[in-house]
Amino acid sequence: MSAESTAAEIVLDHVTKRYGNSARPAIDDLSLTIPAGEICVLIGPSGGGKTTAMKMINRLITITDGDITIDGTSVRSLELTELRRGIGYVIQQIGLFPHMTVEDNIGTVPRLLGWEKKRIRNRAQELLELVGLDPGEHAKRYPSQLSGGQRQRVGLARAMAADPPLMLMDEPFGAIDPITRERLQNDFLRLHRELRKTVVFVTHDIDEAIKMGDRICILREGGVRAQYDTPEAILAAPADEFVAQFVGADRGLKRLSLRRLDEVELLPVPADDSAGTPACPSKTTLRDALSIMLTEGSTGVVVLGQEGAPTGYMTFEVVSRLLSESEGERVT
């Protein structure tokens, strides 16, 4: 990366949105603190106001009451265009400009900021590589010449063009086939580990929320905050019946998918390691390991280290011990 990218802390301070004279607000007294560099997922049923909450940050929707600050600066105190040019914005339909090449699309905000042409071109090349596209092949193409996944990558590159400290992503992978979606999710997480921008991510898919979020904010109907915590903590201890239902009855399994075998304390490999016991690599998630046990009809699974040598042994007891841990003991 060229410039050292900085991340911003976002605070929603008793934010309320009311449309017209309607009795029920769309967002009701919502407070959130999103630490700099984290991915915060907003999720909830339709009518929960997750997109509304996000759009109040870049003031596509005006705040009725309360305030939102970015690194301590109220979004209301900034010039509208200045505020928005400082925030990366990705939407589900991507919204690439069909009449501009990939390169020109990416250069949109830098152009508005008055960068030199050469700098914009270099930045576009750099970003295309970053999102996994070949600049030589794709820079001069029009959006209609790209696949859905490639378009979303360009949308991502465009949002990052001016290296904003905050990115808003509104169901960015919603309209993409499952295989491509998973690849984009993984690539985005890898990118995020490098760049550490603050990200507000809206989705309606709880699995995506658990996968992507450092924190998840679950909104219930009427824009009320139901729970705001790490995925681990929400799955371990849903705040109420609504959250429990929302995350699903399989929340224990979902929780297991958050951890890999090499992150937990395992049992020693039994000496009488009979040939029938299944084995799996230590990068496997607990959920997948459990699935292997169930499929193979075994009571345990041998965990293999990097060289393929057994390093531990997982059983049902290990799983139930981990699931009974209180959520406070582990911070992801």
Place this chain on the structure above:
Amino acid sequence: MTAAAALFAQDGPVIPDFGRGDDCIRENGKFCLNWFLDEFTDRFWPRVVEHIELTVIAIAVGFVIAFTAALIAYRYARFELPFANVSALFYTIPSIAFFQIMVPITGIGWLTVEIALVSYTLLILFRNTLTGLREVPTEAKEAAEGMGLTRRQSLMQIELPLAAPAIVAGIRVATVTTISLATVGAFITPLGLGAPIFSAIQTGANTEFVAASLLAIALALIADVAIVMVQRALTPWSRARSPAT
């Protein structure tokens, strides 16, 4: 010497002054190429130029009016209906009647013809511009707004370029229509290719009639092709359609 003057300059059968004609023209053949070629520079070319002038001015003025109206209607929807109705009203008036109605107001001259021609371009130019703007993908507009383009920047950099194919398509139809309609303007005043057509109708000069008509058709076809080429040059993106594999 105009055709009308030629008509009065002689008596006897109605064979106008065709100068040094060969057999074909003396016998009023269907189309005498030699005569046409001889007469092209003096008799027809000035009419072609006039015709182009009439058309270009009509399209330019019509576009400025219709485009402005469309921008206003795009921003403030309540203006759409009145603008559309007025331009549709103009469009429905029979052209000959329109020319006749205008004469007491603007006199016999090019202005009368021009006003009528302009009024006929308004409907198609207004409609196409407004439709083109309205059909800009919502997500492109939303992305533009979210990235911090001002309304003006969004209009100039995103919405108008994306509406360009529809706008140019409107200009294309309006131009071809105007070239055709402008011949009727000679009913008021001898201007453009309508002048030789009208005079030939009165004198029965076949070659003049056919030549002027063919020139008007050729002009329309050339204009049509030229506008398509300009459109392609302006909107390379609209033809880029080969999704990557």
